[in-house]
Amino acid sequence: MMQPDIYNHFHRDERDFVDKAWEWVEHAGQYHEVKLTDFLDPRQRYILESLAHRHPDVHVFFEGGHPDAERTRGWVAPDYRDPAGEDWGLQVLSVTSGDQKFLALEHGDYMGSILGLGIKRSKIGDIHVLEDxxxxxxxxxxxxxxxxxxxxxxxxxxxxxxxxxxxxxVKETKLQEMDLTVASLRLDGISSDVHRMSRAKILDPIKAGRCRVNWKVEEDPSAILSDGDMVSIQGLGRFKVLETGGLTKKGRYRVKVGKYT
Structure with a gap:
């Protein structure tokens, strides 16, 4: 049975996944069932881990093909089960071409073409665009x-x-470091500087629910960012707050961010 306080910790749009994840946990603890999930994003992984910690007889493991995988499959099981030797159902789709235009293709191009075949996003893990x-x-x-x-x-x-x-x-993640001075540590202020947009324009995707902070939907432009926060805005890309420093003589905050390229 769902614990009544669980929903208080999650965004309203996450309730369907919370229900599903809690069912996996309950079935593992009460009926000794094992569940291998589809690919989860980091926020879903956090939710599943949080729910598994609420049940003393259940544990969960994750695998995405390499140690730093962002999207992973979850293995939910009774605590006496060991995932060693389990088949995680992972394979690698290698894509190549003799066309020189191929070298200009980006992550979104591959994703769009795969999803265009009717494949659900949950069936796809990390996509690594390589030199060849x-x-x-x-x-x-x-x-x-x-x-x-x-x-x-x-x-x-x-x-x-x-x-x-x-x-x-695996493609090595590259960050373009940027040193900013901002009036505040608000989400809209830092995001507008990172993406070189006016604060008025950056408000639209945030208020429309197209912004995630640490993979959780964030619709409040005034939310305060801190060291380590990961910000993703649909259509604009991602950046990470690497360091928030002291104030300048004019009272502005020094912030170092890393923009994913």
């Missing part, structure tokens, strides 16, 4: 379908191959 192609971690149950049907990415003809997850090649 792309490696996408995918759920094993849809890998053959992708291999047979993904022939174009953004009008560029491509070839695909299915690899074991041990052959995954």
């Amino acid at each position: 192609g792309c490696h996408a971690v995918v759920s094993a149950d849809i890998s053959s379908y992708l291999h047979l049907n993904l022939s174009q990415v953004h009008r560029v003809h491509v070839m695909t191959e299915i690899l074991s997850v041990e052959k995954l090649r």
Whole structure:
């Protein structure tokens, strides 16, 4: 039975996932069932971990193909079960092409083409755009379908191959560091400087629910950011608050951020 205070900790848009995750936890604890989830984003992972901690007889593990994976599958089980040797159902979709235009393709191009085949986002893990192609971690149950049907990415003809997850090649995350001086540590103020937009324009995606702070929807432009916060605005990209320093002589805050490139 759902504990009545659980919803107080999560955004209203997350309630459907909270219900589903709590059911996984309850079934693992009461009926000794094991659940291998689809790919979860970091916020969903946090929710599932939080709920699992509420049940003394349940534990949860995560795997996304490499140690720093952002999107991972969860394994929810009774505490006496060990995930060692379990099949996580992960494979790698390798995408290559002989067309030179292929080298200009970006993360969103691959994502759009895969989803355009009718694939749910929850079946796709991290997508790594490499210098000579792309490696996408995918759920094993849809890998053959992708291999047979993904022939174009953004009008560029491509070839695909299915690899074991041990052959995954990972793109190194790069951050463009920026030193800012801002009037306050508000979400809208820092975001407008990072994306070089007016504060008035940055308000639209935030108030429309297209902004996430630490993977949680944040609709309040006045929310205060702090060291380590990850901010993602749909259509604009992501940045991380690396350090908030002292005040300048004019009373402005020194902030160092890393913008994902």
